[in-house]
């Protein structure tokens with residue numbers, strides 16, 4: 304069996320991932336009043352059955368008013384714990400580590416779905432608690448034209464919000480998640496505090512770098528106090544944005560957050576002015592954000608996760624072998640092929656017996672391979688010319 308960096312297990316605190324492939328958090332926009340549906344079980348279940356070592360549930364909101372759309376999942380109440388545990392148990396039964404991303408949309412709250420063009424959601428009688436869906440941000444600066452005008456958070460709002468992150472982390476632990484990620488990227492609330500483009504506060508939470516990171520630091524401290532010591536904590540950062548936050552700032556932040564208990568920086572970028580980095584199309588090259596993960600890893604001596612247009616097995620393998628990151632997160636390619644990890648193991652030639660696949664599938668795929676048929680690794684023409692059919 305050939306050695307593979309992609310399929311080398313990694314242990315972070317007390318949690319071991321069987322490989323370095325992470326299903327990135329991906330909103331499905333179909334929660335019902337914050338509750339998950341069978342869609343979420345199926346969707347995340349596919350990634351787990353497909354062989355990912357760590358499967359992140361989509362950005363799940365810590366306060367009702369932090370919901371980006373009507374379809375967000377929530378953890379602002381104890382009622383969410385039991386239905387989420389069903390998902391967690393299923394992911395574990397597939398051999399994946401269940402992770403959850405916690406988020407607060409801040410000024411990006413109360414928006415339409417991406418396929419409806421985003422922008423401000425019109426008031427609707429169907430949303431009974433509309434008045435509780437208050438759009439808040441560090442400063443009263445909208446994301447852009449056509450987006451809601453946020454209310455600048457008071458000190459009381461900030462304290463209440465920091466506490467909500469801690470309570471949500473505790474509920475995530477109760478539901479059984481083993482890795483927790485804080486969404487501090489893509490123009491959502493924590494990022495809005497970090498970036499000078501969206502934070503014009505004149506109190507202790509705005510102005511200098513030390514003040515702009517204060518909210519993030521307080522959230523990390525509160526979450527770490529609520530999240531068990533043996534479970535890893537990740538933070539997704541926009542390593543640089545279009546509003547004045549630079550890679551050097553991310554490195555400094557990583558050095559500050561590491562001793563506070565952050566175990567991995569998930570390095571994305573952008574989103575402070577646009578809808579999302581992939582929609583604003585920062586730069587469309589393979590692995591366009593890998594350099595950020597490499598730099599933070601090297602300069603802050605912190606494990607990192609690379610994400611963004613990582614599509615091919617050998618590309619992912621090279622990122623890890625070259626020491627650019629410790630983990631690779633895959634998003635859209637997993638939508639295309641939830642079995643990407645199983646497929647990558649075949650392409651890298653490290654799983655001849657299809658041991659990564661669930662036995663209900665792997666047993667038969669292995670037998671087919673033994674008879675000379677190699678499925679997605681071959682073309683119809685080569686498939687025609689090799690192998691033979693075995694019965695049963």
Ligand SMILES: Cc1cc2nc3c(=O)[nH]c(=O)nc-3n(C[C@H](O)[C@H](O)[C@H](O)COP(=O)(O)O)c2cc1C
Pocket residue numbers: 327328329330331361362404486488489539571581610611612613632633634635636
């Ligand atoms: C449908 C969809 C939903 C997403 N939802 C989230 C999310 O919940 N949280 C987040 O941080 N990023 C989210 N993203 C961004 C992805 O996690 C990832 O960073 C981005 O798609 C780039 O990776 P890719 O090129 O492998 O798709 C989402 C992306 C997609 C396509």
